[in-house]
Amino acid sequence: MEPAALRSGFNDHISVESNGGLDCPKNKQPFIIGVAGGTASGKTTVCNQIISQLHDQRVVLVNQDSFYRSLNDDQLVNVHEYNFDHPAAFNTELLLSCMEKLRRGHPVNIPSYDFKSHKSIEPSRLVNPADVIILEGILVLHDFHVRNLMNMKIFVDIDSDVRLARRIQRDTVERGRNIQNVLDQYSRFVKPSFEEFILPSKKFADIIIPRGGDNDVAIDLIVQHILTKLGQHDLCKIYPNINVIFSTFQIRGMHTLVRDVKTTKHDFVFYSDRLIRLVVEHGLGHLPFTEKQIITPTGSVYSGVVFCKRLCGVSVIRSGESMENALRACCKGIKIGKILIHGDGKNGRQLIYEKLPADISSRHVLLLDPVLASGNSAIKAISLLLSKGVPETSIIFLNLISAPEGIHAVCRKFPKLKIVTSEIDSSLDKNYGVIPGMGEFGDRYFGTD
Amino acid sequence: MVQIRGMHTLIRDREISKHDFVFYSDQLIRLVVEHGLGHLPFTEKQVITPTASVYTRIDFAKSCVVFPLFEGFLLFIYYSGESMENALRACCKGLKIGKILIHRDGDNGKHLIYEKLPKDISERHVLLLDPVLATGNSANHAIELLVQKRVPESHIIFLNLISAPEGIHCVCKRFPSLKIVTSEIDVALNGEFRVIPGMGEFGDRYFGSDD
Numbered sequence: 001m002e003p004a005a006l007r008s009g010f011n012d013h014i015s016v017e018s019n020g021g022l023d024c025p026k027n028k029q030p031f032i033i034g035v036a037g038g039t040a041s042g043k044t045t046v047c048n049q050i051i052s053q054l055h056d057q058r059v060v061l062v063n064q065d066s067f068y069r070s071l072n073d074d075q076l077v078n079v080h081e082y083n084f085d086h087p088a089a090f091n092t093e094l095l096l097s098c099m100e101k102l103r104r105g106h107p108v109n110i111p112s113y114d115f116k117s118h119k120s121i122e123p124s125r126l127v128n129p130a131d132v133i134i135l136e137g138i139l140v141l142h143d144f145h146v147r148n149l150m151n152m153k154i155f156v157d158i159d160s161d162v163r164l165a166r167r168i169q170r171d172t173v174e175r176g177r178n179i180q181n182v183l184d185q186y187s188r189f190v191k192p193s194f195e196e197f198i199l200p201s202k203k204f205a206d207i208i209i210p211r212g213g214d215n216d217v218a219i220d221l222i223v224q225h226i227l228t229k230l231g232q233h234d235l236c237k238i239y240p241n242i243n244v245i246f247s248t249f250q251i252r253g254m255h256t257l258v259r260d261v262k263t264t265k266h267d268f269v270f271y272s273d274r275l276i277r278l279v280v281e282h283g284l285g286h287l288p289f290t291e292k293q294i295i296t297p298t299g300s301v302y303s304g305v306v307f308c309k310r311l312c313g314v315s316v317i318r319s320g321e322s323m324e325n326a327l328r329a330c331c332k333g334i335k336i337g338k339i340l341i342h343g344d345g346k347n348g349r350q351l352i353y354e355k356l357p358a359d360i361s362s363r364h365v366l367l368l369d370p371v372l373a374s375g376n377s378a379i380k381a382i383s384l385l386l387s388k389g390v391p392e393t394s395i396i397f398l399n400l401i402s403a404p405e406g407i408h409a410v411c412r413k414f415p416k417l418k419i420v421t422s423e424i425d426s427s428l429d430k431n432y433g434v435i436p437g438m439g440e441f442g443d444r445y446f447g448t449d
Numbered sequence: 450m451v452q453i454r455g456m457h458t459l460i461r462d463r464e465i466s467k468h469d470f471v472f473y474s475d476q477l478i479r480l481v482v483e484h485g486l487g488h489l490p491f492t493e494k495q496v497i498t499p500t501a502s503v504y505t506r507i508d509f510a511k512s513c514v515v516f517p518l519f520e521g522f523l524l525f526i527y528y529s530g531e532s533m534e535n536a537l538r539a540c541c542k543g544l545k546i547g548k549i550l551i552h553r554d555g556d557n558g559k560h561l562i563y564e565k566l567p568k569d570i571s572e573r574h575v576l577l578l579d580p581v582l583a584t585g586n587s588a589n590h591a592i593e594l595l596v597q598k599r600v601p602e603s604h605i606i607f608l609n610l611i612s613a614p615e616g617i618h619c620v621c622k623r624f625p626s627l628k629i630v631t632s633e634i635d636v637a638l639n640g641e642f643r644v645i646p647g648m649g650e651f652g653d654r655y656f657g658s659d660d
Binding site for chain 1: 488499645654
């Protein structure tokens with residue numbers, strides 16, 4: 001990005017609040033942001049604003065410049081012939097391995113690059129894992145593998161004339177360089193590399209920020225998104241179609257009761273009904289709606305919404321039937337279809353019985369199953385709905401608890417369907433039971449154990 | 450949540466049938482109560498699930514719900530059954546329900562004419578349920594009564610379906626450590642101290658006493 005000599009005395013390898021990091025909870029993956037853009041586009045300003053607005057979070061900034069390759073003696077002699085804006089100038093393998101370690105929650109040593117000697121120097125900088133990792137640099141969106149690590153890709157986009165003007169300003173006034181050298185460097189390396197490598201990487205960005213650091217609205221939206229994602233389960237960062245209902249202590253309290261092996265059947269039914277109702281209410285909120293104005297008894301106008309009326313429930317026998325009452329209590333007279341799938345273990349799930357409304361393809365379908373374990377029966381059920389002509393986008397799958405394995409299986413196969421669940425559990429055991437889970441839901445609810 | 454706006458659209462509509470009004474207000478009350486319950490303090494414990502795994506358990510503080518009943522409200526809550534209470538009982542098993550009747554006498558002169566509260570109310574967290582918060586004067590009366598019964602102000606959660614900004618100012622200024630949980634905040638009060646756009650007299654519509 002910068003010709004080496006220009007950077008002398010200028011150190012922007014800031015580590016921001018990488019405090020400790022040892023208390024980083026297991027399984028909690030950091031949110032990784034890539035910030036790319038041409039030279040003098042305002043990347044650093046954007047990063048600093050994001051960091052300052054994320055003041056409560058642990059944030060680490062990693063600069064791609066730290067991964068410049070050391071120059072050998074020949075290159076040092078002809079340093080003005082060296083293209084610092086070319087992807088080959090960076091040690092991308094090392095960058096990848098460092099980012100991979102940080103992502104797994106391990107501390108890493110990030111090299112220190114000396115812009116006077118054009119070499120990596122000791123000591124390297126120890127960076128502890130954090131909640132948010134920002135990787136900034138001109139070419140961070142260039143490499144496929146590096147891009148793949150990112151949860152959010154930002155491109156700071158500013159008119160080339162403005163960037164050149166800023167660069168001349170910075171290099172001549174602040175760094176005392178000769179203007180002819182600056183222009184020469186710009187036209188020989190900086191501009192061609194920008195056009196060949198940096199600009200094409202813009203198409204990979206999730207967000208393009210015009211006007212860089214001055215764009216308060218963009219920064220604010222980005223920060224809001226990061227905060228939302230940080231509060232979510234890791235799986236929600238991967239699959240945007242999973243909705244975990246907003247967890248209160250009351251909801252955790254109900255989970256405590258339904259999961260407790262000592263809970264009586266009566267209490268189990270009571271508290272699972274209550275939880276189911278919340279999941280159903282939440283699921284209904286994902287139906288399409290239209291705006292509607294009504295007149296209140298005071299004669300005033302209220303601007304409200306009406307929901308799509310063409311819906312139906314489909315319960316997966318037997319556990320799914322426990323969710324029917326809550327659905328009926330929320331939607332009077334709703335049609336409910338049934339599917340029976342049977343079979344043990346990972347494979348061999350068979351569709352045994354189905355009874356669905358004849359016009360199901362024109363309805364929004366709420367698929368009911370309290371526990372999503374391996375996802376095998378869910379996939380069978382969803383495939384059946386699709387074969388009946390129900391569009392994937394019209395299916396909302398309601399669960400009380402979901403195992404990550406089931407979420408992976410269902411969301412990979414049906415990326416457009418929505419899952420609404422109240423908690424995501426840790427895993428499956430070898431018998432495909434959810435851990436910690438709540439046992440065989442149907443047996444406990446209907447008292448058949 | 451859009452779902453809540455959908456319910457508001459139904460219950461605020463002056464054309465809705467009484468039956469639907471009761472059905473959807475119960476549904477909304479239930480959500481507000483669930484939300485209010487989420488503000489109760491708790492302690493953590495660990496329980497064993499049937500798969501023999503450990504799950505961290507939450508235990509809640511004791512609580513009760515209090516209805517302030519304004520004017521004709523009391524009569525009908527006894528006559529027309531306990532459907533609103535059912536919405537509550539569906540959330541809290543063994544719930545204790547207290548009642549207060551405050552008579553509205555002119556614009557500001559209100560006095561308490563009836564109260565029935567659990568004896569140990571001072572040891573409980575109290576969910577005070579009033580569907581519409583208008584000026585806040587009646588609410589302040591009810592809260593004042595609870596405070597006199599030695600319920601700490603911070604143990605009171607005031608639940609509304611609709612709150613007017615005037616009422617929120619009035620209650621929050623006087624009782625800064627109390628919590629309000631509401632499903633929507635409306636625009637303002639009109640000259641007759643009714644909430645705009647509001648939903649009219651909740652009690653009359655719920656219990657059908659305006660027919």
